[in-house]
């Protein structure tokens with residue numbers, strides 16, 4: 357008998373019919389003898405609808421009040437799912453974050469979980485009940501309702517699994533697993549049977565939207581086996597774990613991530629003196645703008661060029677700051693470009709293989725795609741290219757690293 361935490365996302369509980377289907381599924385697991393804790397999101401579109409209401413009152417809704425409101429989305433689904441279970445003869449009970457006592461800090465709309473009181477849940481499980489918990493929400497030490505950031509139900513699921521030392525945390529969603537890349541861009545993309553936490557974290561932060569980044573961090577930290585599965589199709593899904601396989605079978609690259617979320621800024625003709633990087637990036641970080649990739653050129657005439665990327669939402673603000681910096685340090689000019697995309701190859705197999713980066717560059721060169729910036733870590737290589745070549749680049753890399761699914765017979 358296992359203890360399983362099952363999290364169902366917004367599309368999986370998007371209608372009453374779907375909630376009934378979820379109840380059927382949970383019932384099957386329960387009848388097989390497993391202890392089940394279910395975490396649900398709000399019905400799809402509901403969180404956005406609620407935020408929309410608040411924005412009709414004020415552009416920047418007051419965070420505390422916003423949390424009071426958006427947490428109702430999940431409160432509706434826990435009650436509906438519990439009813440659907442009880443109707444089927446499965447004893448069940450719903451809990452809000454406050455009722456469990458999922459204690460968080462007080463950062464409204466992006467709170468972090470501090471502790472989870474598992475006493476009620478354990479007692480219910482012992483009494484044979486399925487426990488249905490509202491995702492995305494908690495309570496701070498003063499009793500204020502908090503929420504965990506968009507997509508936060510994943511984090512609730514993983515945190516509960518960690519607190520209860522569950523055997524597995526299953527994330528049910530509208531895809532049947534984690535893919536080598538976005539199948540909409542590469543039809544030959546394949547579902548991965550397994551991926552490591554580290555790789556998943558890179559994939560998630562580089563643009564893959566299957567799991568909330570924080571939930572993957574959490575799962576890695578507490579070593580919670582995590583599985584991504586389709587809500588309404590049978591299949592093994594993708595297991596996310598700690599262990600790296602030692603076998604020869606281990607692919608060098610597990611996946612290709614990409615995003616169009618960044619913009620590039622360049623400052624030219626900067627006097628090349630100590631402290632210059634700080635003078636350029638200091639004011640950017642003082643404005644709370646996160647910098648991702650950075651390149652500084654070595655120059656010959658005692659000046660240098662400096663290029664970095666920021667999130668597109670921060671582009672205008674960053675460019676204004678950079679122009680002021682250029683004037684104050686006597687640089688020639690500050691310019692920007694939003695016409696870029698970032699493509700990354702990710703794989704723990706890189707650690708034990710040389711030449712992975714050059715294989716990437718070769719594949720891009722063959723397609724005459726110019727690389728504007730490069731950054732590497734132990735398990736990833738990222739490049740910035742012109743946005744219009746993004747899909748071509750992803751396809752070329754998917755083929756070059758032998759990730760394409762074998763063609764089925766007759767195709």
Ligand code: ASP
Nearest residue numbers: 397403492506507508509
């Ligand atoms: N309902 C919340 C959202 O839409 C949390 C979640 O779905 O995970 O962001």
Ligand code: MG
Nearest residue numbers: 365366397507
């Ligand atoms: Mg969601």
